[in-house]
Each structure stands twice: as C-alpha cells, then as structure tokens.
Amino acid sequence: MALAADYTRVEQRTKASAIIGASIGVSFALALVLGPILAAWGGLPRVFEATAVMGGLGLMVVLVGLPATPQLTDGGRAHIADRKRLGEALWGQGLGILYASIFCLHLLLMAAFTAIPAVMTEQVGLPPEQHAWLYLATLCGALPGVAMLVRRRQALDDSRPLLALSVLLTVLGLVTALWASSLLVLGVGLMLFFVGFTALETILPALVSIVAPTSLRGTAMGIFSSAQFLGVFTGGALGGNALHVGGAVGLVAVLSMLTGIWLAGLWRYGRAPMAA
Template sequence: MSPDERRSVGALAVLYCFRMLGLFMVLPLLALYAADLPGATPTLIGLAIGVYGLMQALLQVPLGWLSDRVGRKPVIVGGLLLFALGSAVAAMADSIEGIVLGRLLQGAGAIASTVMAMVADLTREEQRTKAMALVGASIGFSFILALVLGPLVASVSDLAGVFWFTALLAVSGIALVIWVVPTPQRADRSTRSNGAQWGLLAHSLRDGLLMRLNIGVFVLHFVLTAMFLVVPGLLEGSFTVDRASHWLVYLPVLLLSLLGIVPLMILAERKGQLRWAFLVAIALVFVASLIVGIVPSSPVFYGGMCLFFVGFNYLEATLPSQVSKAVDADGKGAAMGVYSTCQFMGAFAGGAGGGWLLQHAGAHALMGACLGLVLIWWLAVFRTGPDVHSGGTPAAAQ
C-alpha cells in the first residue's frame, strides 16, 4: 500500500473499531443492568438489544445508496452523530423504554456499508482485499476488547457510563473522518444506473449460494444475541460471578478461542476442506448452545463458551469472504449490502424474538430455538454437495 492508502485504511479501521466498540460494549451488560430499570421485562430488554440490529438492517442499503449521491463523509458523520445522540438518550434514560429509544437512534446511524465503500474509494483495486482484511481485523479486535472493557467501565460508572463512553467514541470518530480521512473523488465511484444497481440487488436475493450464506449469518447473529440474553445472568446467578468481574471470564475464553481457530484455518486453507471446516465450526456453535441450555458445572460451561467463540469467530471472519468470492466485482456492493442486512436482522430477531421467548417460555426454550436454527444451517451446508456456483466458486465452500 502507498503511504496515503495506509493512512486512509488505518483511520477507517480505527473508525470501524470505535463504531463496533459502541455496539459490542453493551451486549454483555444490558441483560443485567437494564433489569434494574422500572418496567423492565425480558421482552423489552431483548428489544433494547435487538432494535439496534433492526434499524441497521433497514437503513444499511438506503444510506449506502445515499452516500453514492451526496458523498461518503456527510453520511458517515451524520450516522456517527445519530449514534452519539442515541448513546446520550440511553445514558440519561430512567426507564427501559428510554434505553430502547436510545438503541433505536444508535442503530439509525447505519454506516457500515458506507465505510466499506469508502475503503474501496481510497484504495487501488490490487490493494483492496488487503484493505478490507485490515478493517475486518479491527472488528474482531473490537469484539474482544468490548467484552472486556464493557464490564470494567460499567463496574465504575454503571450502564449510563458505558453509553457516555460510546458517545465519546462516536465524537472521536467524527474527528477522524473530518481531519484524518481524505475525501474520495466523486469520479472514483460507481456510475451504474439505478436500474443496473437494482438488478444486482435482485441477483443477490435470488442466487442460491448467496442465499445460503445470508441465512447462515442470520442464524449466527441470532444465536450470538440470544446467548447474551442468558449468559450474563447465568454467570451472576448460577456461578456467582460478580457482574464487575465478568471480564475475567470473557477475556480468557476469547483468547483461548483465538487459538482454537487455528486448526479450522489449517483444515480450510492447507487441507482444502473449507466445507468441513464450516461444518465443524457450526457444530461447535450447536454444542455450545446445548451446554448453555442445560447449565452444567462451571468448567463445562466455560468450555462451552470457548467452543462457541471458536465457531463464531471463524464463521464471522469467513462468511463475508465467501460472499465476496461468490460474485464478480460489479456485484460485490449489492451482495455485501444484502449480507449486512441479514446479519443485523439476525441480531434483531435474536434480541427481540429471543427476549419474548425467554419471558414466555424460559431459557430452555430460547436455547432450543437456537439449537433448531443451527441444526437446519448445518444440514443445509452438509447437503450442498460439490456443485459449482456460476461465478466459479464452489457452493460447498460456504
């Protein structure tokens, strides 16, 4: 990469990290801290977790389209302002409804697709894959940091302090965009007609391989969000881990999970068995959901959480790369837009639907729903076979 590309990609990776920290930091906290608010129920807590994903799913593609018309920077700055406003609303909320409103406003700042488009704008085609990988790595780093940092900040300043911290991250991101990230040239952007863009979007919705990948990311984020409706309460209640010390559980689990990804990467990359690596990773998520559902002894439970993050981290990193390989250059933007929408819809369904199920049927029913979805996904991948995608990507590679 050239010095300008490194500076641009580095700044956008930091911006993305700030943005995802703001999302992930509250994930292990809301099920615990929001329960103390007046009127809180599992359904409303689940809605508070999931409504962010709903707004992201609804607005990701429209805001990406808007950025093609008015420029990337105005859309990114506007999205960060909305995220900061939502954080402030949630920080000052004295009811669960206020938290839901704040999370809704946070989610309305749906800038992920615009940031990725800006990465493409500011890099040469031969450097684009590397640039996307660096931004993707920042997401993984932010996830690990958030699960540790969130409980630490909350132990000092409660949930309100976490939301104020995420507002500060958003404001810092605005400063990065305005003063560090270069403004892309409009000529670098796509000149396709609206009809052509809608055609690419329709293809992304019809294509069988892409559909299976999109269903996969929906299930993965459904289960992730549902897990954090149940796991924090189990740590505090069943295993008597003080909520201020939850990071002492998450940190070693996440670090060990990173080591666990290595065999899957060897199986996929060196042995050429990507399909079987996917099947193993999905099976790990299934086993972890089963362990959480039966709530065994603490060592088994912690082992189950480690297995979950091995499977989750591998799939989270590999699914988008498979989407990008399944389409040609002209279709990548539309395909990734649909993929991101399914990802966030999974988070919404896991939060809102999972919260309702938790309230009316209990934790066993919620984890049973997760098991059913993961099993369907595993069977779909297992039965795909060695057929070849029209673009030359093996369908089994999902």
C-alpha cells in the same frame, strides 16, 4: 467490509477478514471491560461520548490513511449497483446461503445471551461486575482455535465441513454455557462458542467478497450486513419468548431446531460459495 474487499487482492481477502474479525473480537472484549468503568465514572453520557470520539478517530483513519481510489486486481473498478441485478446480488452464486448463515449466527448469539448472563449470576454465582473479565479471558483463549480454523479454510476446496464444524462448536458452546453449574464448565462453553462464532464471523464475509461479482460487491456486503442485524433483532425477540414460555429447556430446543435447519441448508445449497 466492502471497502476492505476493494483494497485487497482475492487471495488475501480471507486474511484481511481474519484481521478485521480479530479486531472486532478484541474491541468487543475491551468494550465489555471499559463500558462499566465509563458508566461508573460519568454515567451513560460518558459511554456515548467515548463512542463518538472513537467513531471520529475511525473516520480520520479512513480519510487520511487510504488512497482515494483502490487499484482493484480482479478486473475493473467498483460500479454503482444496478437495481435490475438485485436478484443476482440476493441469490446468485450461492450468496443466499451466506446471508442466511450470518442471520442464523447472530440469531443464535442474541437468543442465547438472553439467558447466559442470568446463568452466570444465578447458577454459577459469578457477580455481574466479574462477567466482563470472564468474557475477555475466554475470548483470548479462543483465538488460537479461530486462527487454526481460518487457516484451514484457505486450504480446502469445499469449506462446508469446516463451516459445519464451526456451527456445531458455536451451538455446543452456547448449550454448555446455558446448562453450566460451575465456573469451569461455563468457561469451557464460552470458549467453544467464541472459537466457532469468531471463525464464522471471519470466514463468511470473506466468502461473500470473493464470490460476489465486482460490480455487485458493495450491494452484496450491504445485504450481508443487513441480514446480520436482522438476525440480532430476531434472536433477541425469539430468545426472550422461548425463555419466557419454556425456560432454558425451551431455549435449547429452539437453538437446536434452528441449528438443524441451518446445517441442512448449508449442506444443500452451500456448494458453490464454499468452493470459492
């Protein structure tokens, strides 16, 4: 994402992030479908071999397809981060709330998906081998909604209402999926989730790349990615414990409480980056 920010103009970064976000979503769906096929063909080693091949192809695209030095249009060249400015990279210009948002988003994702696969099998009766196709169908169905939210973000002076809507769609979708008793309700819940989740995955990194100072952009995107993966770890641990202690009700309570804190922080501290 930091590299993409260096190669795109400020006014095009949301579009670039949208393309990257959509590519990640499609890759995620294809991985859900192809992973079991590769595992059935050659076991876990085939999955890792395919991952290595795809990673190598990605490296070749970067080495062959990109100019050596991007021509930045927002002033100067990218600089090596100054440790003395770490505080600015962490909290300056409202960046902190963007890091917190991606942390909360992935925490919600992992916490909910500690239970959703079991819901699909036990409450809805969908065999595990069919789960990937439901993910793929609902993700594809969500893409028009994602495109609408991303386009709308570019027209707003203050994105907080739109981001709050995306957060609510994400949580509403997860809660609906957790309580689903039929395939239709489960599908609606997952589609709502993918609309909100993918929109946030697209908009949040674009905002970071826009509001971060040029000399701190790489540092800011690194902190952003670190917050994302910390959210994955925390969500898995928190979701598993909540499910063990309180069942689905306990998990929903944790998700709801986290969402309330997230929305309050977004509204209180998010004015600066959301006006970018």
